[in-house]
Amino acid sequence: MLAQLQAKYPNEVRLTFRHFPLPQHDKSLLAAQAAEAAGLQGKFWEMHDLLYAHQSDWETLTAGQFEDWLKTQAAAAGLDTARFETDLHSDAIVNKVKQAQQNALKAGIPGTPYLLVNGKPYPYGSPVDLINLEPIVKLYALTRRQFDTCPPMQIDVRKAYSATLKTVKGDIVIQLFPGQAPTTVNNFVFLARQGWFDGMTFHRVLPGFIAQTGDPSGTGYGSPGYYFSNEIDPALKFDAPGVVGMANSGSDSNGSQFFITLAAAPDLNGRYTIFGKVIQGMDVVQKLTPRDPSKGSDLPPGDKVLSVTIEEK
């Protein structure tokens, strides 16, 4: 699975494999030795993939039968079989695999597969699948685009600002409120001009409630690398469809994610910064593909925002 992930994200993912031949498995050591022996001929990953893919073919074999099976596979993979047979039981390889097993036992690894993501343990027992790991890759990939400083002030609060979101379903025009939420509007204008929003999706669309976007990773966990506090103007309310507010993960944790109400949402008043309203294209917003990331993994792709352009008057 991880090899597939690496193949899908060749520039974003680095994969390191370490042997943990479980002591209760009778052919684990030999299998690991076979991968190492193939590795000496430049075919570690080929043997790695082959052992996993054909596990059911060999797991019930005796050790002797398994060794024959390995030799057949080595020949089919174009390895020098005489060298492979020698290396398979060489001291160097036997010791390397045993050492790897000792290291894994010493580290207290409970079983396999066991993963570390950038040095941090991935919860053991959680599914090791694309559904869980792909968002992690997208989030870490986003770190390359994150900012290491907060946006410099670049708007003039006496001017009028609007944003045009060009989406695959049509344009959405938002009037921004620089007077009521200067930091938030400045942040939005900054990110739009940096191209931060280009290509992002409406990753969370809950009919009758809100349509949320602003996270290029599309996971709902992404941020621009900084967070800033709420700017609540008590005069502004989530009292109609088309109100634009900042999404957050707790008070004063605004980043780049924002949402558009699809109906009045009075429960949100006072908790989320309002910084604009839709003045054109509300029909487009209402047509966005429904998508609830909390409802599992079988979701349709979110509708894309191709670009966000700012008009200043």
Place this chain on the structure above:
Amino acid sequence: MRKTLPFSLLLTGLALFLAGCASAATPAQATATPSPTPASAASTPTPAAAAAHCTVTSLEATVEPTTASLFPPPGASDWTAGPASAPVTFIEYGDFM
């Protein structure tokens, strides 16, 4: 293919992995029967005039020294695929059987 400890977890690995590190941005949807009185009326609004405070953050996990010594970073004796410059490195401890 997972071995030992055969139990299922309700939470996904993603949510567990990110716990304490990052959380999904809300708004959360109101319950089926929303209260007619806005609960937020009692909250103290931040004056819009006050300058919003901004802080730089990072997704990078802080790895504890003990974790780093038990699980060393990829080295010369490891089998590795993908560029060293990749933003995410997975280390897998695996058993072929």
